[in-house]
Amino acid sequence: MRTNDTVRAIGHCGQCEQCEHCSARSQSICSVIDQRDLHQLALHSQKIEIPSGRCFIEEGETARDFFIVTDGHAKLFNLLPDGRRQITGFADCGQFLGLASIENYAFSAEALTSLRVCRFSHIGMSLLKTQFPALERRLLEEASSELVRAQARMLLLGRKTARERLASFLLERQEVAPRSDVLILSMTRTDIADYLGLTIETVSRTLNAFRRDKLIEIDHITSIKLLNLTEIRLLADGEGF
Missing domain, CATH: 1.10.10.10 (Winged helix-like DNA-binding domain superfamily/Winged helix DNA-binding domain)
Structure with a gap:
């Protein structure tokens, strides 16, 4: 995602001291990071403001970053070859996005409201996982939750x-x-x-x-x-x- 006049990068969280007072921290993967180590988390993250209606993840683009929603709401969707859109989910405060993406993003994400996210590069997240083993365990829990949600959605669309x-x-x-x-x-x-x-x-x-x-x-x-x-x-x- 490129920063422009509609997607505003506030700066590194370490510079603006956002991590300590982040309302999403208790609900997100960041909850496993101890208070005294938040500066390490902040060094590898960047706070982004996204206006309503703006896409910040594009399906098929190279997956370079992960995102945590810290305020606002977003919708996740896929585009079919004929241009039709299928919404696959909604992202709320604390939700981690991009976990299932290896080389390319498997979905698009668009802000439903004015949105704030923390952005982590793949390299930065790898460094954090090495430094904090509890973070890797928390990401595995997040992956399991995604599978449960996917199974529930299959049931919803297929049988209900x-x-x-x-x-x-x-x-x-x-x-x-x-x-x-x-x-x-x-x-x-x-x-x-x-x-x-x-x-x-x-x-x-x-x-x-x-x-x-x-x-x-x-x-x-x-x-x-x-x-x-x-x-x-x-x-x-x-x-x-």
Whole structure:
């Protein structure tokens, strides 16, 4: 990724003393680095600001860097040969991106909101793993989590109904919500439909059905309150009404 007037590099984290007060640290791979060693982490990272709508990872480009989301939200997607787009996931605070990329990035990433990320070069991350063995173990845990998410997504797209898919999506977002019963959605209905393999009409119709069934309350197009989490969980598992 090249820095230009729309993607702003603040500088090395060590220079601006961001690591110690980073809100994403407890949720990210950086949590295994002791407080007294944060200066080593900072030496190998760079803070980047990315405006909404800007891609910061391009599918097929040479994978030179890893990224940790420290503030904001992003969507991950692949492009088909005919130009169609398939959203494969959403990245939130603390998420590590680029782990599965060896030579080239296997996906693209676009900021859904104003976004801040920490960027680590592959060389820098290798040095950190050598210096801090706990970091390598944490990356293995991250890789395992990615496999679990991929398997869950295969099940969602392959076997679940529209109601079950949307219930599963609400639970996914609930896991990262600051308030567990209120979801602030940074993605559009079109993004949700793309991610779930549904039409936007089906997403809107199913959300309205959930509202009528008193499972959710739609306060705004970007705000959904979960009223009956137990029933939503049952529905996601194929056991609801």
